[in-house]
Each structure stands twice: as C-alpha cells, then as structure tokens.
Amino acid sequence: MSLYKHILVAIDLTEEADVVLEKARSIAEKNSARLTLVHVVEPLSVAYGSDIPLDLTTLQDEITEQARERIARLADKINIEKGEQHVVYGRPEREVHRIAEESDIDLIVVGSHGRHGLALILGSTSTSILHGANCDVLAVRVGKS
Template identity: 35%
Template sequence: MLQQYKHILVPVDGSYEAELAFKKAVAVAKRNDADLHLVHVVDTRAFQNFSSLDTSMVEQVTETAKKTLDKYVADAKADGLDKIDYAIEYGAPKTIIGDVPLGNDTDLIMIGATGLNAVGRLFIGSVTEYVTRTAVCDVIVVRTDLDNQPAKAAHRAE
C-alpha cells in the first residue's frame, strides 16, 4: 500500500527555497487529498537588543509575513487546493517548527534546503538540519524546482 499523507506542514520564511517547498507541497497535497498547513516563525531573538522598538518591529515583520502567507494561500486555491491554512508563530524557528507537528497531526514536513538566515546557520545550525534530525514524522527536503532542476541554478537563471 502506498503512503498517503493527510496533513502536510510547510515552514516558509520568504526565501526562494521555501517557495519551492510550498509549490511542491501544493502538488503533493492535491495528489493525496491532504490539507496543507503553512507556518512562518518570527524569530523574536533578533529583536532582543531593541527593547524600545520591539513591538513596532515585530508588528511590521508580522504584517509582511501575513501578506506573503495570504499570497501563498491565494496561489494554492487558484491551483485547485482548498484545504490550506497558515499560522504565524513567535520564537526560535527550530523549536516552533519542531513542535508544530505534535499538535497538528502532521505526517509530512516539506521544507526548503536553506532559508534566509545564513548567519544563524553558521552559528547555531540550520533549521532544516534540525527538523530532519528531530522530526516525529517524514520530512522531504526540497532542493529542486518543479522541473526537478537544482534550485540554485534555476534561481540564477531568473
């Protein structure tokens, strides 16, 4: 019997790789008649040194994330996927993304190979690496575009 996924989680951060993961997840969700849950984590650790600006900066980042997520939802619905929602969470991305599957019956995480935070990868390791190592469900690391071309080569061609 083939594995059929029902609850797919896609962490998105605005990066090209996250967008590829989203696009592939839409296709997988449609094939499996699954629901798709997007999550964006506002890394509040980045705001710790700006105590007087905390609230307005976090609100601005949240508003940008909401616009991006609304666009993803509209794109998925235009592509025929009805069962899609999203959440904006606050904290350390590794911890949040690692905890989401436990409360959402997630059976698949589709995540981009890299994200926006190169400095964070250097010092604390990548979110993708952490998720693949600690997830309680299957994880697909998306490295290619919809034509299965390497993501970096496709991105440079644009």
C-alpha cells in the same frame, strides 16, 4: 491508500518559498492530503542580540503583519484556507514541531540551501526541523547549489 494525510509546509517567505510550496502541493495532490502553511517570525532580540537598548515591539509587529500578508498571497495561489495559514512567533524548529504535533502532521516540507562546510556544522533551520521531528521531513533544495 495515501502515504500522507496532512502536510505542514514551513516557509521562509522569500521568492524560494514558491518552489517549496509547489513541491508540497504536488505531494498533497497525489495523496489527497491537506496542506497547512507556517512561517515563524523569530524574535528580533534573538537575531540581533538582547543588548539592543531599543523597544523593538513596533518593528516586530510590522514584520509579523507583513508575514501574514505574504503567507495569505501564497495560500491564495493554491487555495489554502485561512485556518490553515499560521504566522507564529518564536524559534522556527520549536514552533514547527509544536504545530506538527498539535495538528497530527505526517510530513513536514521545508526549503534547504544545501549548506556545506562550516555552515553545515553550525546547522540551519531545515536541519533543526529535521532533528526532533516525529514525522517525515522533506528538505526541498532551493537557491544555488
């Protein structure tokens, strides 16, 4: 009997995404589970404040298109179909939780830099995903310790 049937991999599209994706692929293989990828593009107004007197629509569209191209390349490496690749717009923790619930996900895999001190207190995307998830969450250590 498989422990997991459907795994959601939340990736940030950096070079470290390969480590997270490989870990998820390995777990999926051992459990005969389906893999779904998601990358969340955060609104630039959140990242840089809403006081910017510029129209950021074109830049936001370009970032989203680049994310689609990158996620497609990652998915091709491990044969994940187009329908299982999501690039969505919003807050990472909310969108990952939404997709997990809508897709009957039983494991979310996310990269974690293992922050310490003030960075840990302030939280991170992986911590935000962990809290509030209705399924198991695996934080894969990436980057330098």
